[in-house]
Amino acid sequence: MNQTPLNAIALFVALLSGSILVGPILHIAPEIPFAFAALVLALVVADTFGYQGKGMTLFLDGFARLSPQYRQRVIHHEAGHFLTAYLLDLPITGYTLTAWEAQQQGGGQGGVCIETPVDFSETNALEQVERYCTVWMAGGVAETFIYSEAEGGKDDLRQLRRTLNRLHMNVKVHERQAGNRARQMIRSNWDAYEALVQAMTDRKSVAECCQILGQHCTVAV
Structure with missing residues (x-):
């Protein structure tokens, strides 16, 4: 259930x-x-x-979402996903910040929408998995930077662990490495992250958010 x-x-x-x-x-x-x-x-x-x-x-x-603090926590969480996906050159197709918006766009509970491979190929599975795992971990990592702990991200962790288990990869090792990569990427691009949080608060489009990131980002990995 x-x-x-x-x-x-x-x-x-x-x-x-x-x-x-x-x-x-x-x-x-x-x-x-x-x-x-x-x-x-x-x-x-x-x-x-x-x-x-x-x-x-x-x-x-x-x-x-009647709570302003909750709304800001969601935005900070999703900005972590968005920033790392942008830096890793993963295709961002949209984002939603409420369950109602997500339902209007086809379901789910909201979040940054990224095109995910149906299956990871054997030839580049490790590289692909590392990129997506970094993005999946980045929401909780971003929350931790701001609030000292993460309340969201359970679905992200389930998706990460399900993917790693399916590929018979060490879950603990790759989860820890992905979290460290996400942490370094957000810390190294903190000005870009803060600008993105403001842009998402203002409900800028994906194209506008990417343009703002292009003006602030300095470190990709």
């Missing part, structure tokens, strides 16, 4: 427990919290199996 519905269920269970405790004080009939919980769980189950959890993702994402 997707982690989002599980988080939603945990949240509503906590709310139900709280309503049961305060219900008598507020003179709320005990049947009301249970009926509400049953309705919510039914909606979560229907959304999970009928829509792969997209509805709950949109709801929770929209709720979280």
Whole structure:
């Protein structure tokens, strides 16, 4: 099951427990919290199996984005992906910063869209994997620079580890190396990163973001 519905269920269970405790004080009939919980769980189950959890993702994402701090964290995370993809000359086709934008563009939970090979060829698998792994790690690395820890990036790590396992490559070694490369690239191009964060905050297009990076980037690897 997707982690989002599980988080939603945990949240509503906590709310139900709280309503049961305060219900008598507020003179709320005990049947009301249970009926509400049953309705919510039914909606979560229907959304999970009928829509792969997209509805709950949109709801929770929209709720979280009421916080300016959360919105800025997302932008800093995605700017890390964008910058490293640009430096590694990977094709950036677009970016979204909310689940709603992602749904409008065809699905997913948002992020920087990069053309990824359906399969890595044997002749250049290592070089390709290293480039993509660096980009996958860069979001969490960028968050860590700003906030000391990363809250996002779980899907990035899953994609990285799934790819490395499929190619029978050492996951721990390549994950650590990719994180170090991403860290060095962002640190060496910090002015470009900050300019990109502002550009993405202003919702500049991919072409405009790339133009801004071209004016600031100095180190590719």
